[in-house]
Amino acid sequence: MNKASPITLNGLNFHDMDGFYTAIYSMMHLYEDWKPAHSLDALNDMLYSGFGKEPVQLVWEHSEKSRTDLGLQATRDFYQHKINQGKPYNINWAAKQLEAVNSREGATLFDIIVEIFHSHPHIELVLL
Known part of the structure; x- marks a missing residue:
């Protein structure tokens, strides 16, 4: 995988699924007036192109907090x-x-989200 600039998802910035979706979608390249659904299926679909098609490293800071929040x-x-x-x-x-x-x-929801990220080979997930 080519090294790409990391994108940081900070677990301190959300505490529930709605907050997670808002945080992750705000990092994606979306049409200005388009809001993806807050669902695991939509998240999975968005990961095919939301960060682009080039390799990306997603660094999830404070992931242990998120593991608890989405546990x-x-x-x-x-x-x-x-x-x-x-x-x-x-x-x-x-x-x-x-x-x-x-x-x-x-x-748990956290486990499912991590599994979804891992199913996308162009995304390298780093849990910190």
């Missing part, structure tokens, strides 16, 4: 919201995910 309780709340909301969410899927998280077998 078990945030993940439980995330799936419970989907269950409570109902359609258009898949309630059965969300209930299974919630059960896995409650039994400490499922991934």
Whole structure:
């Protein structure tokens, strides 16, 4: 991977998923009047081109704070919201995910985000 200037995501600048999405999208090259959805699917889609197609190093400072902020309780709340909301969410899927998280077998939101970043070969994620 060619070395690119690092982009810094500071975990002190957010404490929940909405704050994370706002922070990460503010670093991307987006159309001025376009606001991507605050969802994991949209994040994944945005990573194909949001930083451009060249290699990028994303340095996530204070990632341990983010691991806590986007950890078990945030993940439980995330799936419970989907269950409570109902359609258009898949309630059965969300209930299974919630059960896995409650039994400490499922991934937290932080883990899912890290996995999404790792699935994009042009992005080198550095957790600090």
